[in-house]
Amino acid sequence: MRFADMGLKAARSDSAVEAIYTAYGLVQKSAVLLEMNQSTQALPFLRQAQRLDDSLHLPMTGRVGEFELEAAWAQYYAARHTYLLAQQHWLKAYQKAKAAHMDVLLPRYLKQLSRFYDAHGQPAEAQRYSRIYLALADTLDAAEGGFHVAQYEGERIEQAKNAQIADLRHEQAIQVLRIKQRNLLLGGAFLIVVLLSGLGVFIYRQLQTNRRTLQQLRQAQNQLVQSEKWAFVGELSAGIAHELQNPLNFMKNFAEVSTKLVDGMGNSPAKEQNSLEQEILTGLRQNLREISEHGLRASAIIKNMLEHSRSGTSQPTLTDLNALAAEATQLAYQGFQTQDSAFKVALKTEYDAQLRPTLASPQDLSRVLINLCTNALQAVRQRQQTAEAGYEPEICVRTVQHNGAVEIRVCDNGTGMPESVQSQIFEPFFTTKAPGEGTGLGLSLSYDIVKKGHGGTINVNSEVGKGTEFIILLPCQ
Template sequence: MAELLTTGLHHARAQEQIQAQKQQLERQLKEFHRQHLRVLQTEKMSSLSQLVAGIAHEINNPIGFIYGNLEPAATYAEDMMRIIAMYQNCFPDPGPEIEAEINRVDLLFVMTDLGRLIESMRVGADRISEIVLSLRTFSRLDESEVKPVDIHDGIDSTLMILDNRLQETDESPRIRVIKNYDASLPFVECYAGKLNQVFLNIMSNAIDAIITQYKLDPTLYPQIVIQTLQVDNKVEVRIQDNGVGIDQGTLSQIFDPFFTTKPIGQGTGMGLAMSHQIVTEDHQGSLTCESEVGKGCVFILRIPMNQ
């Protein structure tokens, strides 16, 4: 009997040790995943910043030349058209050879259209400058530390980055974006570049989910609704889509590292995990998701106004 009791005690202790070792290994694995995410996040942001810096620099130089030449080009064009008009007044009968050339080049149209042409070039240059500014705002190259920023600028710059994916394609019609911004929202202290990466991850997933749902339901009117508001001392950003949605069994795993429902080669399972880490660890906030299959998802991000 004593031997049985002793054996039972040894067995119980062994089980306790095994359980303790298992828990320790689980903690170590969780910490490993956390640190791995941190390294990936840092490398991704660093690579993105370098990429954007290079693009912005390469675009800014030629666009600077274009801007610098547009004004004198417009002045030269006005001067030439004025002189041509003077010649026409002084010499209304230029002769058959010149008259034929005037008709060939359609001089009247050229004189009318040249100003519009230069103005369209100015509009295009402005658009390029806006894109460069959006790239800089998105990556926040000069704001690697916590700084007060307009959260709406970050969201808008992210939408600019994703604009091509929001347009009509063979896979879905144009995805409408509805912005319900709280105009009274003050500046928020945050790591702006990191937070913009969160917006990018969530919105990219929303677009993927909408495309999937559209294949199932071609009558779908695709849209993403973005809402901002202040709740006590926190800012809340809600990003809602009417995509395919997530079942409740899967919903509890979406923030786990390496978890993905996408086909092999289309997702790493790191985007939402990194987003969750950025919000919860870097900003002491919360990131949750509510969803219903076939109805879409709403991601709710909350961070303190002041870090």
């Protein structure tokens, strides 16, 4: 509508052809209003256009475009349900287009007439105009085909000429390029000789520099290896010294007490001698027992430290992880019962029957699983000792294979661990056990075996008062 108004405004601004352009503009605006189902608003514009047409006898086509006044009237009367007048105007539009040889408008008017007669119960007329439409369409298609053939032939001749011109230009460009290439080859050959001479000198000097750099790197590597060895020795020595300090202090104190007891025997009166000797002997036995226990603990600390330093060195073999887990679980449970025969726990196992043998170190993995099961047994016994009503200690070991990896889980319903402890449990010498009960190397050793020795991962999930779960993930090899 906005552009129709702009067209009318432009027509009225040109005084020379104002009437003709205005007539075209009025028809266009009335057509827009009819498309918007506003037939009442379109009527005044149609009447103005009709008056101009009656006075000017406007042709159906001109510089401005197609003057479709009759078609606009037909659409108006059809919208107003005045079908007889609509029919008359469609016929007028068709006759005018036919007389003016308006092949652009004829097909549209023929389709409108055919639809109009078909919609108003005149099938014979509808068929007649349909046949006329089809015949016209065939004629137009044939004419368009002939035009396309002529156009194609002209294009083919033009393409052949263009190709010939392009070949000539291409041949000329090749000749020019060959001349340039000859000149460039002469200059390039000279330049290559100069570059090769300079490159030879550069490569020789670079080789000398690389030899010196490689020698320096080897020296630095040897120094780094030696430094790492001494750093490990220092760390191992510091750990051993730290862990051995407590048992050695106990042994020293018990030895001093025993010496004082023996020295005190000679200073006692004769009457008290017999009873005092018995007490001293009992104390000496107890002290010697403590000295022996702490000596064994010191030996165990040294053994664990050496195992920690050698973790992951055994030869890997194809291993049945289900059998290995079952054996390690039973060994840990039996070893725990030798210390506390009255302790009972429910052992649950869920082994994946489809698990295939995996390349692993059975001795190292067995040590890991025994350590995890022993920790689980200690956790459930600690919770049981709190006399919690209805508590049943339980440990579960399961294996499963998925996504190209083997997963081993060891879980318990023991005391659990806070997050602050979980973040440190894999660090060497960290332990939550009472002094004299643990070295803090078990989980650190297990971490090194799984991660460094087998390329896997070991993680922990724990909640205070509910339990702990260790998850080992090993790649299938």
